[in-house]
Amino acid sequence: MISSPPSLYVHVPFCSGKCAYCNFYSVLYDTDLAGRWLAALEREMEMARQRVAFDSVRTVYFGGGTPSVLNAVQLARLLSIVASRLDPGQIAEVTIEANPGTLTPEKLSLMKEHGVTRISFGAQTFQDRVLPALKRRHLARDTRDSIRQAREAGFENLGLDLIAGLPGVPMELWRADIREALSLAPAHISVYALTIEASSEFARWLQSGLIRIPDDDTMLAYLSEAEQILCSAGFERYEISNYASNRRYCLHNLNCWRGLEYVGFGPAAASRLGQLRWCNRPSISQYIESLESGNPPPRDEETVDASVDCAERLVFAFRISEGVDMENVPSASPEQKSAWLRTLNRLAGEGLVERNGNRWRLTSFGTRFADFVASELFSS
Ligand code: SF4
Numbered sequence: 001m002i003s004s005p006p007s008l009y010v011h012v013p014f015c016s017g018k019c020a021y022c023n024f025y026s027v028l029y030d031t032d033l034a035g036r037w038l039a040a041l042e043r044e045m046e047m048a049r050q051r052v053a054f055d056s057v058r059t060v061y062f063g064g065g066t067p068s069v070l071n072a073v074q075l076a077r078l079l080s081i082v083a084s085r086l087d088p089g090q091i092a093e094v095t096i097e098a099n100p101g102t103l104t105p106e107k108l109s110l111m112k113e114h115g116v117t118r119i120s121f122g123a124q125t126f127q128d129r130v131l132p133a134l135k136r137r138h139l140a141r142d143t144r145d146s147i148r149q150a151r152e153a154g155f156e157n158l159g160l161d162l163i164a165g166l167p168g169v170p171m172e173l174w175r176a177d178i179r180e181a182l183s184l185a186p187a188h189i190s191v192y193a194l195t196i197e198a199s200s201e202f203a204r205w206l207q208s209g210l211i212r213i214p215d216d217d218t219m220l221a222y223l224s225e226a227e228q229i230l231c232s233a234g235f236e237r238y239e240i241s242n243y244a245s246n247r248r249y250c251l252h253n254l255n256c257w258r259g260l261e262y263v264g265f266g267p268a269a270a271s272r273l274g275q276l277r278w279c280n281r282p283s284i285s286q287y288i289e290s291l292e293s294g295n296p297p298p299r300d301e302e303t304v305d306a307s308v309d310c311a312e313r314l315v316f317a318f319r320i321s322e323g324v325d326m327e328n329v330p331s332a333s334p335e336q337k338s339a340w341l342r343t344l345n346r347l348a349g350e351g352l353v354e355r356n357g358n359r360w361r362l363t364s365f366g367t368r369f370a371d372f373v374a375s376e377l378f379s380s
Pocket of ligand 1: 014015016017018019022023025026064065066099122
């Protein structure tokens with residue numbers, strides 16, 4: 001039996017359509033299919049209990065896909081399936097991702113009853129001319145209304161996601177997006193740089209010249225502008241893409257960045273337990289059929305060696321502003337730690353990382369080159 005990880009993730013593989021930039025695994029929401037998926041999820045969790053003691057997790061995260069697209073009865077069932085297998089006394093945070101316009105007062109009240117503490121809304125932009133072009137199924141007023149309704153239902157810990165560098169959102173509109181997000185007074189704002197995923201419609205549109213995306217320098221300017229406006233408004237950039245006011249961090253993601261374990265359920269969900277990694281295959285039909293016939297879902301599993309495991313955790317931890325205590329960081333061998341320290345000293349000379357006592361972290365300049373720092377550390 002593998003001892004309890006601190007975090008549990010459920011991948012809800014349904015959306016009401018496919019956004020043009022997205023390559024997260026999801027299928028079109030269908031009530032009957034979602035019913036079968038819920039039954040399969042319950043079986044997966046029941047089977048996993050014999051292998052992983054996950055009953056005392058501290059954080060739960062319902063992502064996707066769009067968890068809020070489930071109807072009220074199914075949403076309540078999802079929350080019960082998970083909550084009934086956990087010790088409520090241990091839980092510090094339950095997050096659910098939602099798209100603007102998909103949460104009704106009934107769903108919000110069910111979420112409150114079932115212990116949801118945090119809602120993360122995918123706003124992406126407030127530009128009504130851009131949202132339909134992204135194939136989002138909401139407008140800016142839906143984001144405003146959703147935040148208001150969530151507050152009326154008693155939720156205080158609310159987050160908004162924004163995407164920097166969207167076609168049709170030049171710098172002045174990007175500034176307006178950030179200010180509009182701030183005007184809604186969320187606890188948390190995530191700012192993601194637009195990336196072109198190979199299987200997305202954006203990749204095809206880009207190739208055929210239908211859209212243009214910012215070059216690296218322009219993207220950095222968008223991200224710097226976000227940092228400047230959000231930090232001036234009192235938000236703390238506690239991770240490369242994440243800002244919190246009054247230390248209202250996303251504890252679930254913070255655990256993952258700190259290198260702690262997590263277990264995931266649902267198609268495409270990943271798990272990390274010690275040196276073991278597995279990821280369920282991104283196929284709802286295989287997931288359901290396998291569990292309906294009494295077998296675990298098909299998945300890819302590997303045991304990484306200790307040096308890879310330690311390097312992965314180190315690289316994740318460098319994403320967060322608290323940095324890494326290099327004196328106490330786990331390493332596979334004294335040689336591995338010495339190699340990391342040599343690399344860090346070299347990167348410090350280039351202004352990418354800085355040291356305070358035993359703690360090392362990215363400099364503000366270094367956050368722009370976080371991927372480079374990660375690959376240098378990983379290959380040390
Ligand atoms: S961005 Fe979110 S809502 Fe849009 S398709 Fe991807 S998972 Fe679904």
